[in-house]
Amino acid sequence: MTTCGEMLMEILESYGVDTVFGIPGVHTLELYRGLQRADMRHVTPRHEQGAGFMADGYARVTGKPGVCLIITGPGMTNITTAMGQAYGDSIPMLVISSTNSSGEAGLQEGHLHELRNQRDLVAGVSAFSQTVLRPKDLPGVLARAFAVFGGARPRPVHIEIPIDVFSQPTEGINRGVPVHASRPGPSPDAINEAADWLAGAKQPLIFLGGGTVEAAPEALALAERLGAPTALTINAKGVLPRGHALSCSSFIPYAPMRALMAKADVVLAVGTEMGETDYDMYRKGANPIGGKLIRIDIEPDQTARNYRADLAITSDAGLAMAALNTALEERGVRSDMAAGAEVAKQIRTDSEAEIGEWTVEHEPWLNAIQAAFDDPVVVGDSTQPVYTGNHIYESASPRSWFNSATGYGTLGYGLPAAIGAKIAAPDRPVVCISGDGGILFTIGELASAVEARAGIAILLWNNSGYKTISDYMIADQIAPVGCLEYTPDFLTIAKGFGCEATRVDSPEALSEALKTAHGRDIPTMIEVMG
Amino acid sequence: MESDKIDMATKTCGEALMHLLEGYGVTTVFGIPGEHTLELYRGIEGSNVRHITPRNEQGASFMADGYARVTGQPGVCTIITGPGVTNAATGIGQAYADSIPMLVISSANDSASLGKGWGRLHETTDLCAITAPLTVFSAMVHNPSEVPELVAQAFTVFGSRRPRPVHIAIPIDVMEMPATGDWSVRTIPDKPVPGKAAIEAAVDLLSEASHPVMMVGGGAQDASDAVTELAELLNVAVISSNAGKGVVSDKNPLSLTGGVISPAVHQYLGRADVILAIGTEIAEADSFIYDLPVNGKMIRVDIDPARFNDQYPATVGVQGDAGAAAEMMIVALKDRGFDGSAKTTQADVRQIAAQQAADYTPVENQHIRVLNLMRETLPDDAIMMGDIAQLVYTGTPAMPTYLPRTWFYPAGFGTLGCALPDAIGAKIALPDRDVVAMVGDGGFMFTINELATAVEEELTIPIILWNNDAYAMIRDGMRKRNIPEIGVTPRGPDFIKLAEAFGCAGTEATNEAEFRSALKEAMARKGPTIIMVREDANWLV
Ligand SMILES: Cc1ncc(C[n+]2csc(CCOP(=O)(O)OP(=O)(O)O)c2C)c(N)n1
Ligand SMILES: Cc1ncc(C[n+]2csc(CCOP(=O)(O)OP(=O)(O)O)c2C)c(N)n1
Ligand SMILES: [Mg+2]
Ligand SMILES: [Mg+2]
DSSP states (O other): OOBHHHHHHHHHHHTTOOEEEEOOOGGGHHHHHHHHHHTOEEEOOSSHHHHHHHHHHHHHHHSSOEEEEEOTTHHHHHHHHHHHHHHHTTOOEEEEEEESOTTTTTTOSOOTTOOTTHHHHHHTTSSEEEEOOSGGGHHHHHHHHHHHHHHSSOOEEEEEEEHHHHTSBOTTOOOOOOOOOOOOOOOHHHHHHHHHHHHTOSSEEEEEOGGGTTOHHHHHHHHHHHTOOEEEOGGGTTSSOTTOTTBOTTOTTSHHHHHHHHHOSEEEEESOOOOHHHHOTTOOOOOOOOSEEEEEESSGGGGGSSSOOSEEEESOHHHHHHHHHHHHHHTTOOOOSHHHHHHHHHHHHHHHHHHTHHHHHHHHHHHHHHHHOSSOEEEEOSSHHHHHHHHHOOOSSTTSEEETTSTTOOSSOHHHHHHHHHHHOTTSOEEEEEEHHHHHHTTTHHHHHHHTTOOOEEEEEEOSSOHHHHHHHHHTTOOOOSSOSOOOOHHHHHHHTTOEEEEOOSHHHHHHHHHHHHTOSSOEEEEEEO | OHHHHHHHTTSBHHHHHHHHHHHTTOOEEEEOOOGGGHHHHHHHHTSSOEEEOOSSHHHHHHHHHHHHHHHSSOEEEEEOTTHHHHHHHHHHHHHHHTTOOEEEEEEESOGGGTTSOOOOTTOOSOHHHHHGGGSSEEEEOSSGGGHHHHHHHHHHHHHHSSOOEEEEEEEHHHHTSBOOSOOOOOOOOOOOOOOHHHHHHHHHHHHHOSSEEEEEOGGGGGGHHHHHHHHHHHTOEEEEOTTTTTSSOTTSTTBOTTGGGOHHHHHHHHHOSEEEEESOOOOHHHHSSSOOOOOSEEEEEESOGGGGGSSSOOSEEEESOHHHHHHHHHHHHHHTTOOOTTSOHHHHHHHHHHHHHHHOOHHHHHHHHHHHHHHHHSOTTOEEEEOSSHHHHHHHHHSOOOSTTSEEOOTTTOOTTOHHHHHHHHHHHOTTSOEEEEEEHHHHHHTGGGHHHHHHTTOOOEEEEEEOSSOHHHHHHHHHTTOOOOSOSOOOOOHHHHHHHTTSEEEEOOSHHHHHHHHHHHHHSSSOEEEEEETTOTTTO
C-alpha cells in the first residue's frame, strides 16, 4: 500500500526535488515513511526558521523551489518569517505541512499544535495556501504549485494536509505526469511600440531586477544594442558581468542615479518591483521619471506599483528582451556603447563618493572576497558591510549575491541561507556575511551546517551590537537602548558547534582564510572586528 | 489622570504609548528595536519601563509569555513590523493556546503603503491577518487618538475574560504624530461572577454524586484556596492539567497532580459519575489521548462559554470566574449541610499513585530520579519552566508541585525552545524566586541564543539539559510505526563549551551528589548555568 504521505514524496521526486528541509514531528511522521522510498536528501535544521531560510538559499542558487516539511502550529509560525523573506524577493518555495485532523480542525478544542486557522497565517506570504482533504486531490494541488514556480512570479506555496489524510491509501489515484508550465511571452504589438520608443530614445536607461536572473544573455545583448547605462537591483547583480562598461552597479537610491532617472527620455525596467529597498532606501520619496517608462513584468499588476508604466508588457523577462532585441535590430538600432559607458562610469564614481565613509570601511573586506574567489556565492544578513556591498559589490554571475537586506529585511537569514546555497552548489565557494546581532538569531544552524558537511565561510562582522539601529537612535537623539550590551565569544561558540574559527585583522588575511575555509567540509567562522 | 492628558499632547504617539502602558502597570517590555520602532524607544527612554533585549523576537514573545505565566500580568513586546512580528508569532501562538495575557505592540509600514504591495522594507500583505489567528484581536491604528481605546480594550481582555494575546500595530507615520485625544488610563471591569441558578444546578449534581472527580486547569490558577477548600469539602480526587498543577498542592492527599496523562488516572476518571471541571480545556495536548473516558455528567466552570459544548459537553455550564464559582459552591454545599467525609478518596488516590509508579518505563524512572533531586533541592515556590522534552512529559504526573504558577509545560502549542526564554521572562518578573529551565538537547537548540540575554541581565537560571542525542519523542514514534529514523538524531554541539562561550557556567552531572551540588551552585550564581544530564550516563541506567 502506498499512503498519501508516500505518494507525496514520489510526486515531488518526479518534479525533480532532490532535497528537503525539515524537522520531523508527531504530526509529520507519515511523510518520513515516504522519504526513504523517494531517496531524497533530508537536511535537518535546528529551528524551522532555519529550514525556510535554507530552502530559500537553495532556491536562489538553483532557481528550483526549496522544499520544506513542517509540523502544524509552531512549525508553521516558525517558518513564517522565512516565507516572508522569500515572498518579498519572489523566491520559489514549497512548504508542506501537517494540520490537525479533519474532524477537529476548526473546533478549538486545544489539540496539540492547534492553530486556529493556519492558512490565514501564511495567506499573505504565499502565492496560495491550500488544504488537501482527500489524497486524490494531491497530484493536482502539487501541479498547481509547480505551475506557479515555473510559469508565474515565483513565490512560496503552502500545502497543508490533515494528519489523518497522510496515512490514507492512494490506490487507484491518477497521478498524471509532471507538466512544466512555461512562462508567457510578450505581445508583438507591445514589443513594437516599445521598440519604436527605444529606437527614438536619445538617453535610454535600463533597470534590471531579480526577475532577469535567468535572462543574462538577453539582457546583455539588449543593453549593448541600446548602449544604455544599466542599473542592477541587488537581486540582479551579475546579470551584467562584473566590470561591464554599461553597468551602473546597484547605486539606484543615490543622487546621481536619481538625477539620471529624471533626465532619461525612455526608461526600460525589466523584472523589477522598483521597490523601496532598491530604489528609495532613504525614503526620500518616489523619484520622478522625466521620460517614458516601459515596464516588463511576469505579473501584470506589478507594472502599476510604485512607478506606473507608460507601456506595460506582461511577459517572461528573457522572452521579452529577446523580442525587443530582434525588433530593434529590424529597426537598425545599434548604438556604440561609448556614451552610455561614460554615463555609467560617472554614476559609479559619483555614487561611491556619496556613500563615502562606508565604502572606505567596508570595501577592502568585500574586495578580499573577490580576491579569494572568481565566482563565489555571497549570502548576506542585514548588516552594515552587506548594505555597502549591496551598492558597490559586482558579482561575476547572477544568483550569486543575495541577502535579507532587501524586501522583508529580516535578520538571521545569512547563515542558514548560505547552508542551503552550499547544499545546492557544493563545489562553489559560499561566503556568508553576517553581523554579530544577526547571526545570533539563527546561531543554532551552525550545528546543522556541521552535520550537513557544508563547508561555508562565515565572515562575522562583529561591531558588538545592533550598530545599524544604535546609529539611527543617535541620529534621532534617542539614547541607544536595546542594542545589545553583551557580546558572546563567537569563536568559542563556533568551536563548540564543531566549526573551525579564526579572527583576521587584514583583508589579505581574510582572503587567505576564505581560501582555506573553502577546502574544508565544515564551516569556518572568520571574525572581523568592525 | 489629568496630568497625563496634558503631558501626552507634547509627545509623539509612540512615546506617549509607553507612558500610557506605564499607567496600566507595565514595568517591563521585551523587544528588539528597529528603524521602524524608534519612537517607541524614545518613549522608553523617558519612562521607568525596563527594556529587555532578546536575540530573536521569538525570544521576546516567549519571555513575555513567561513573565505573564508567573505573574498573571500581561507580558508586553515591542517589535518591528514584518519579520519582527512573524518571528514573535510562535510565542504569541503559545500564549493563545494556553490563555496567557500578552500585548504585542508593533510598527507597521507607512499608512499610505498598506496593502499596496509596493515592496517596502519589512512589507507584509496584511500584517494583522498574520496575527489574527493567534490573538483575541489584532488592530491596525490609523490615528493616534485610537490608541488609548485599543489599549483599554486589550487590558479588558486581560482582566475581564479568558486572557489571550492582543496585537496593536502602529504605522510608522502614525507613530510619529502628536498624541492627540484622551490618553488617560481607563477602568477595567472585573471578571464575571457565575449566576446563582448555575451554581445550584451544579451543587444538585455534586450532592447526589456517589463518585465525583474534580479536574482543574490553568483557569483556576488564581483560585487555589477556594478550589482546595471545595475539593476538601467534596472529598474528591483532583486531577490537573499541566497548567493546573499546584492549584491544589501535591502535599494535599486528594491531589492526583498532572495525572491527566496517566492510564491509571484515566481508569479512575472513567468511573466518575460527576466530573467537576474548573478552568480546563480537557485538551488532548495534556492527556496525550484523543478521547478521555468521560462517562459521568460534566459540570464545567469556565470563563469562556465555548467550552460548554466542546468534546466534553457540559450537563451544567457555570460561566464565570473560577474562584468566585468555587466560593459560591462551597456556600451552597454548606447551606445544604453537605458532608462527603465518608468517601474513601484518599485511599483511592494512594492506590492510583502506586499504580502510576508501577507503570513507569525505565526511561521515565531515570527522569524521575532527576526530578526528585530537583524537588529535594529546590524550595517549594521554585518556578520550573519545561520545554517539549521527555523529562518534562514525565514531570507532568511525577513532579510534586506545591503552588500554582510554579510548574509550566506549555502543552497546547507544544513548541520547542520555549523553556529558556520563558524562564528568562519569569526571572525578570520575579527576581527573588528560584527559576529553573528544563530542556532537551533538541529543543534547547531552538533558542540557545537567549543564553546571551540571560547573561546580559545576570539572571540566575539553572538549565537542566536532558541529553539523549535525539529528538527522542519523534524517534520513538518512528520506531513504533515502523518508519525509517530520518532526521531524528541531530548532531549535538559541545554544550559545555557553548556555555563558556556565552559567558555562563556549564557542567555535566555524573552522579547524584554532583547533580545536587551543581544545582545548588547554579542557584547561587549570577547568570545561567547549564547542568547536563546524559540519558546514557552510568548513574541513571
Ligand atoms: C527580525 C528583525 N528584527 C529587527 C530588525 C531591525 N534591525 C535591522 S539591522 C539591525 C541590527 C543588526 O545588527 P548586526 O547584525 O550586528 O549588524 P550591524 O548593524 O551591527 O552591522 C536590526 C536590529 C530587523 N531588520 N529584522
Ligand atoms: C517547533 C517544533 N518543531 C517540531 C516539533 C516536534 N517535536 C516534538 S518533540 C521533538 C523532539 C525534541 O527533542 P528534545 O528536545 O531533544 O527532547 P526529547 O524528545 O529527546 O526528550 C520534536 C522534534 C515541535 N514540537 N515543535
Ligand atoms: Mg553588529
Ligand atoms: Mg533529546
